[in-house]
Amino acid sequence: MSLAQTPLVNVVTPVYNGARYLASCIESVLGQAYQNWEYIIVDNCSTDDSLEIAQSYARREPRIRVHSNQEHLGAVANWNYSVSQISSQSQLCKVLHADDWLFPECLQRMVEAAQAHPSAAIVSSYVLLEKNFSDRPTPERSVLNAEFPYSTQLQPGRELGRSYLLGDVYLTFAPSTILIRCDSIRRRDRLYDDSTGIYAALDRQVALELLENGDFAFVHQVLVGAREHVASLTSKINQHSLRYPETLRLLRRFGHIYLSDAEYDLRWKHAISVYSSFLGRSVFARRKKGFWSFHREQLREFGSPIRFFALPTHAAREVWRILTGPLILRPALDPRAASPPPDRSPRSSRLDPVHRPSPAKDES
Numbered sequence: 403m404s405l406a407q408t409p410l411v412n413v414v415t416p417v418y419n420g421a422r423y424l425a426s427c428i429e430s431v432l433g434q435a436y437q438n439w440e441y442i443i444v445d446n447c448s449t450d451d452s453l454e455i456a457q458s459y460a461r462r463e464p465r466i467r468v469h470s471n472q473e474h475l476g477a478v479a480n481w482n483y484s485v486s487q488i489s490s491q492s493q494l495c496k497v498l499h500a501d502d503w504l505f506p507e508c509l510q511r512m513v514e515a516a517q518a519h520p521s522a523a524i525v526s527s528y529v530l531l532e533k534n535f536s537d538r539p540t541p542e543r544s545v546l547n548a549e550f551p552y553s554t555q556l557q558p559g560r561e562l563g564r565s566y567l568l569g570d571v572y573l574t575f576a577p578s579t580i581l582i583r584c585d586s587i588r589r590r591d592r593l594y595d596d597s598t599g600i601y602a603a604l605d606r607q608v609a610l611e612l613l614e615n616g617d618f619a620f621v622h623q624v625l626v627g628a629r630e631h632v633a634s635l636t637s638k639i640n641q642h643s644l645r646y647p648e649t650l651r652l653l654r655r656f657g658h659i660y661l662s663d664a665e666y667d668l669r670w671k672h673a674i675s676v677y678s679s680f681l682g683r684s685v686f687a688r689r690k691k692g693f694w695s696f697h698r699e700q701l702r703e704f705g706s707p708i709r710f711f712a713l714p715t716h717a718a719r720e721v722w723r724i725l726t727g728p729l730i731l732r733p734a735l736d737p738r739a740a741s742p743p744p745d746r747s748p749r750s751s752r753l754d755p756v757h758r759p760s761p762a763k764d765e766s
Contacts, residue, residue, distance in 0.1 A: 408438040409493035409517070411509055412584065416484040417456070418446040418477075420500030423629065424455050427500050430627075432463065436509035440492065441466045444484040447474040452500070478604065481577070482592040492584050497577035501629045508625040512581040515619040519556045523616020524609060525581040527625040529574060534629070546574045546628075550620055557620070559613030563660040566610070567653065567669060575609035579626050586612055600651050602644040610656045646677040647700035654704075674706050 413431050417424060431441050443466065445453040453470055460466040467487075475483060481497075488495055494516055498504060512525045519525075528548060534541035549572050565571040587593050594604045650673050657666040681697060 411439045412488040412492040417500040421450040423501040430503035502578040503627040519619040521617045522619035523612040525619045527621040563613045575605045603648040
């Protein structure tokens with residue numbers, strides 16, 4: 403098949419102070435086996451060498467376009483602006499954050515899946531996650547999406563959305579990990595809508611919106627690499643424990659679309675219970691006043707205000723659960739364990755996968 407017969411893919415990288423990994427990110431696009439792409443890099447007033455790095459590549463490769471914002475935008479605003487720059491001729495869009503990378507066959511295999519399954523609104527794959535929150539030379543590595551059924555190449559969107567909200571499937575929808583159709587972007591005022599009050603889980607919100615009327619194609623191959631590090635927005639978000647209130651917001655936003663009334667009620671009660679257990683563990687973490695004020699407001703929004711007289715009960719239940727459970731759970735008594743670990747991996751929270759925090763990145 404000639405280049406003219408293949409669909410144009412727009413790769414989009416919003417970047418803010420991403421110089422550390424940006425060259426590696428760009429090189430991964432240049433190294434793609436699939437050649438019909440255009441690469442858009444939007445620098446959000448970086449104070450490091452990000453813009454210079456991007457421009458140096460653009461001078462050598464005409465398929466790279468670099469835009470420099472005149473004023474600094476918020477993270478979500480910059481993501482939306484970056485995606486709005488896609489070509490009118492492009493059919494598929496691959497967001498790639500500046501600290502992530504693509505394996506050489508990524509675009510080729512994902513485009514093939516999109517062409518083989520015209521009903522697919524999203525194409526995904528296995529993802530290699532590298533976590534490094536210290537100066538260790540070797541990061542911790544794991545593979546995301548590994549539990550997606552190997553026999554499945556296409557899953558109906560409504561079916562997947564239901565399974566996800568019920569906690570039966572473990573997937574990441576981080577922007578760098580999926581390919582989406584440009585028509586889906588053009589039909590929306592903005593791809594990432596933070597007016598819903600959802601921020602850390604914006605990627606999951608977008609996926610669940612797209613899956614209402616589209617299907618999910620999957621390539622059983624590691625095609626994307628993602629990094630999570632001390633400077634990433636993911637780690638900053640996890641420090642604030644947004645996973646708990648944002649799980650409730652996702653359920654409130656999508657529960658009645660994908661779930662029956664009975665399923666919704668059960669998941670809502672479960673989410674409130676898990677949130678309460680987290681607050682019980684937080685008693686041991688000597689949280690500051692701002693932490694309790696934040697979560698008081700969150701739960702008040704959902705009609706489940708914190709009852710401080712009940713916190714000792716939740717704390718006691720957590721102690722009992724830990725002491726009577728497997729030994730591996732006992733380190734949770736350490737105050738540092740009161741916050742869930744940065745989590746883009748299916749290895750944690752298996753009993754409560756719907757609460758997995760979003761892998762938002764550090765671009766803003």
